[in-house]
Amino acid sequence: MRFSRLLVPTSKETPNDATLASHIYLIRGGFIQSVGGSGLYNFLPLGKKILDKVRAVVKDELDKAGCQEVALSFVTPATLWEESGRLEKYGKELLRFKDRKNNDFILGPTHEEMMVNLVRQSVKSYKQLPLNLYQINLKFRDEIRPRFGLMRGREFLMKDGYSFHASEEDMHREFALMEETYKKIFTRLGLEFRVVEADSGAIGGSGSKEFMVLADSGEDTIVVCPDCEYGANIEAAVAKPKSYDADTEIKIITMKALYDEGETKIVHFALPVSIELQDVKACNAVNANDLVECEESTDIQTLVVDAALEGIDSLNAQEKSYADISAVQENDACIHCGGALTYTKGIEAGHIFQLGTQYSEPLGCNFLDENGKSVPMVMGTYGIGVSRLLAGIIEQNHDDKGCIWTKESAPFDLHIIISNIKDEAQVALGEKLYETLKSKGVDVLLDDRKERFGPKIKDFELMGVPYGVLIGKKLADGMVEFMTRDGMIKEEMSSEEILSFLEGKF
RNA sequence: CGGAGUGUAGCGCAGUCUGGUAGCGCACCUGGUUUGGGACCAGGGGGUCGAAGGUUCGAGUCCUUUCACUCCGACCA
Numbered sequence: 001m002r003f004s005r006l007l008v009p010t011s012k013e014t015p016n017d018a019t020l021a022s023h024i025y026l027i028r029g030g031f032i033q034s035v036g037g038s039g040l041y042n043f044l045p046l047g048k049k050i051l052d053k054v055r056a057v058v059k060d061e062l063d064k065a066g067c068q069e070v071a072l073s074f075v076t077p078a079t080l081w082e083e084s085g086r087l088e089k090y091g092k093e094l095l096r097f098k099d100r101k102n103n104d105f106i107l108g109p110t111h112e113e114m115m116v117n118l119v120r121q122s123v124k125s126y127k128q129l130p131l132n133l134y135q136i137n138l139k140f141r142d143e144i145r146p147r148f149g150l151m152r153g154r155e156f157l158m159k160d161g162y163s164f165h166a167s168e169e170d171m172h173r174e175f176a177l178m179e180e181t182y183k184k185i186f187t188r189l190g191l192e193f194r195v196v197e198a199d200s201g202a203i204g205g206s207g208s209k210e211f212m213v214l215a216d217s218g219e220d221t222i223v224v225c226p227d228c229e230y231g232a233n234i235e236a237a238v239a240k241p242k243s244y245d246a247d248t249e250i251k252i253i254t255m256k257a258l259y260d261e262g263e264t265k266i267v268h269f270a271l272p273v274s275i276e277l278q279d280v281k282a283c284n285a286v287n288a289n290d291l292v293e294c295e296e297s298t299d300i301q302t303l304v305v306d307a308a309l310e311g312i313d314s315l316n317a318q319e320k321s322y323a324d325i326s327a328v329q330e331n332d333a334c335i336h337c338g339g340a341l342t343y344t345k346g347i348e349a350g351h352i353f354q355l356g357t358q359y360s361e362p363l364g365c366n367f368l369d370e371n372g373k374s375v376p377m378v379m380g381t382y383g384i385g386v387s388r389l390l391a392g393i394i395e396q397n398h399d400d401k402g403c404i405w406t407k408e409s410a411p412f413d414l415h416i417i418i419s420n421i422k423d424e425a426q427v428a429l430g431e432k433l434y435e436t437l438k439s440k441g442v443d444v445l446l447d448d449r450k451e452r453f454g455p456k457i458k459d460f461e462l463m464g465v466p467y468g469v470l471i472g473k474k475l476a477d478g479m480v481e482f483m484t485r486d487g488m489i490k491e492e493m494s495s496e497e498i499l500s501f502l503e504g505k506f
Numbered sequence: 507c508g509g510a511g512u513g514u515a516g517c518g519c520a521g522u523c524u525g526g527u528a529g530c531g532c533a534c535c536u537g538g539u540u541u542g543g544g545a546c547c548a549g550g551g552g553g554u555c556g557a558a559g560g561u562u563c564g565a566g567u568c569c570u571u572u573c574a575c576u577c578c579g580a581c582c583a
Contacts, residue, residue, distance in 0.1 A: 012544060013518055013532070017576055038575065093582075110583065144507090144581055152582085160583095198583090210583085219582090293580080351583055383583065420541050453542040472542055 001412070003447040003459075007045050009033075010459050020217050022394035023149030025403045029462045031390075031411075032150065039146025039154035046411045046463070047390075051157060054389055055136050057188050057408050058159050065181040067132040067161060072114045074138060078104035080113040083363050088260055089289055095142045107140035112359050112381060115162040119377070120365040126166045129367065129377065130174060134161030136386060150391040151219075151347065161382040166369060168356070171378045175207070175354050178382045182211055182350050189389065190406030191349075192396060196222050197232035198351065199280045208353040211384075212346030213392035222346045223328050227339030233348075235280035238324060239332035239341060241308045249273040250313060252303075254296045257288035266297055269325055270315055271306035278327040285323035347392045348385070355379040397486075403464030404486050412445040413506055415465035419453045419472030426471045429480070429495055433469065436499060442506045461488070467505075469498065 008030035015034070018024045026032045031047035034040070043051055059069065078096065081087040087094070087106075095107045108114060115133060123131065136159045146154050161178070165171040179195065186193045191213050198210040210233055212222050223237035224230070232238070253269045267286050269277055283291045285304045303317035307324045331340045359365070360376040369375055390409070397404040405411065414437065418430040427448075434446040445465060447456050453472065460468050460483070468483035470490070480498050481490045493501060 009516090009533090011517070011533085016518070019577095036575085091582095141582085145577095145579095147577090158583090208583090290581085348583075353583085381583095385583085422541075452540080452545065454544045456544095457542075458544050470542085474542090 001443075001445050003445060004449050006445070008459075008463065009044070010462055012458075018149065020148045020151065020391075020395065021398045022151065022217075022391040025394055025398055025462065025464075026149055026390070029403055029464065039143060039152065041150065041153060041155075049411050050390060050405070050409055051387065053409055053411075054189065054393075055157070055159075055386055058136065058185055058384060058386060061181050061185045061188070062134055062159075062161065065132075065177055067134050069135060070118070070133050071135050071137060072108070072111050072118065074108060074140075076106050076108045076111075076114055078106050080117055080363075081106060084113050084116075084359055085260075085362060086113070091289075093141050093143065095140050109139055109141040110158075110383070111135070111137075111160055112162065112355075113363065115160075116359050116363045116365045116379075119162075119164055120360075120363060123164065123377075124367055126367055126369050129164055129166045130170055132161060132163040132174060134159060134382070148217075148219075148391070150387045153387065156385060157387040159384040159386055163380040163382070164360075164365075165378040165380070166367065168378050171354060171356075171380050175352060175380050178352050178380070179209060182352065182382070182384070185384070186211060186213070186350070188408050189393060190397070190408065191389075191392060193349070194222065194224060194231045194344075194346065196224075196346075197230075197236050199233060199235040199284070208351060210346075210348050211350030211352075213349045213389075213396065214344060214346050215392065215395040216345050217395055218345035218347040220346050220348050221343055223341050224344055225334040225337065225339045225341055228334060228337040230334050230336050230339075232328075234327060234343075235278065237328040237341075238335050239328045240335055240338065242332075244272060244308060244312055246312055248309070248312065250309065250315070252300070252315075253277055254294060255282070255291045256294040257283070257286050258290040258292065259288055265302065266294065266299075267291075267302045267304065268297075268300045268317070269304050269306075270309065270313065271326055272309070275306070275329070276327040277325060281323070281327075282325045285321070285325055347388065347395065349389050349392050350382075350384045352382045353380060355381050398464075399488075401458075401488070402462035405464045405466060407466060410466050411463065412465045413443045413467070414502065415445045415447065415460050415463070415468040417447045417456050417460060417468060417470050417472075419456065419470065421448060421450050423475075426475055429475065430471050433471075433499060433502065437502060437506065440503065440506075442502075461485070469502070471495075 010030045011028050014024050015027050030044055033042045033044055035042055097105055138155055139158045140155050143154050146152050163174045194212050196210050196212055198208045221234040223232050223234055250270050251273045255267055257265045257267045269282050279291055300317045302319045305313055305322050306326050307322045310322045330343050334341055357376040360379055365377050366374045367377055393409050394403055416430055416433055418426050420426055434444055437444050464485055466485050470481040470483055478495050479492050480495050481492055483490050
């Protein structure tokens with residue numbers, strides 16, 4: 001591709017609402033463009049190219065693992081969501097609208113219902129199982145507060161996969177296979193990541209694991225053990241129970257729990273004064289959809305006491321139970337090896353769930369087993385935020401000048417700069433390298449613009465193609481420079497050798 | 507949803523207090539000079555000043571209503 005023909009509106013100026021490196025450089029580098037509405041972005045040619053490359057890696061690994069790609073309708077009849085019971089539970093994040101006949105529709109934020117509907121119509125026998133179907137498609141979530149560019153948009157590209165099994169054991173096998181497959185994907189993309197235990201949230205189900213791209217700018221706090229493999233989202237993290245004695249000071253926190261159909265209930269949580277309440281654990285302990293703050297109340301009817309206080313406290317309530325509701329703190333002891341746990345920050349880029357029959361049962365997704373008996377399929381579900389991965393790659397790979405794309409995500413293999421377009425020798429060498437490498441399948445960008453050296457090198461730094469060739473005034477002495485974007489390393493070499501050097505490299 | 511703020515050219519902003527010809531920087535177009543770190547000179551194009559209503563001889567500016575967006579918080583696979 002010739003730079004003079006490419007639509008890449010790079011910019012010197014930082015958008016005023018951007019604070020994260022990925023947001024700043026994706027816009028300044030001309031990869032994406034804000035639509036003006038919050039959390040909505042257009043992908044410009046370079047951004048689209050990267051998105052396609054990341055998507056191709058995801059698809060390649062999934063296909064190798066035996067998954068099959070489909071594309072489900074983006075617009076979903078609301079009746080399907082009524083069947084599963086999530087129409088209410090998902091709340092305002094769900095974008096709803098009516099058609100001309102006044103039928104209710106939603107734009108899918110995730111597609112369990114749609115996929116189950118597809119499978120229940122076409123799969124009837126254990127002989128057709130197991131099955132793992134996925135799509136890489138737009139999702140829409142009406143986020144309360146979209147921010148950070150592609151990190152938390154309202155419309156985004158997600159890979160969502162769903163597996164269907166005749167037994168719990170087979171689903172566990174697939175879950176492990178997907179964990180391995182995801183590790184391969186993240187590794188190929190050049191990401192530093194950690195697989196952690198997680199809460200299942202609105203999706204539901206039993207075991208779930210998150211794939212966290214490690215970055216200080218991440219929105220999630222994760223607890224990791226330096227001595228073993230253990231890692232968990234703070235929402236699901238557990239530590240070795242601490243022991244308390246009868247003198248331990250106890251605090252009681254009042255919260256309002258929200259349930260389906262607008263029901264609410266005042267609940268109380270008791271735990272040692274020095275320990276923070278972990279909201280998600282607390283929410284799960286009372287089986288609520290959500291917990292919100294409310295005024296303190298001393299009329300205690302429902303009380304959940306932190307499990308560590310069992311046998312120590314002398315609290316009374318009509319309905320009293322024990323559960324782990326405490327937030328793990330740094331230096332708590334690892335549940336597996338006793339190591340001192342630490343906090344780190346991560347970007348949730350993948351999440352895999354063991355769903356069981358949570359959707360197949362209410363939606364009637366049944367099959368006939370060997371005995372001719374109709375039973376619900378056992379399911380797993382697996383997601384990757386594909387557009388979020390772009391942001392994650394930049395969060396991990398940038399410097400103060402711009403992006404540094406990894407090999408499998410780079411918009412081009414090589415970026416050739418002709419410093420002075422009026423110098424015929426420079427142009428001739430640039431064209432020769434460009435045409436020769438292009439014919440050999442190397443994806444080359446040739447900066448043939450009528451610009452000075454400054455803007456050209458700035459754009460190279462900003463756009464972040466991993467390697468570059470600089471053909472400039474040193475050509476008069478028969479020399480050119482080979483540049484490695486990571487570290488901005490320049491190596492001089494003779495203009496005679498450069499072509500064979502590049503042919504060997506790509 | 508609570509708190510704070512902003513809407514003026516593609517982007518970033520001034521002008522609003524004190525009403526009187528719509529401005530600046532970047533970007534863009536033409537010509538010339540320049541060509542290794544976001545050049546210079548000259549000329550040029552681009553706006554229903556977020557929307558609606560009101561006050562006034564006259565509104566970007568004052569009043570009322572409304573919409574949108576941003577930031578902090580709460581919330582969130």
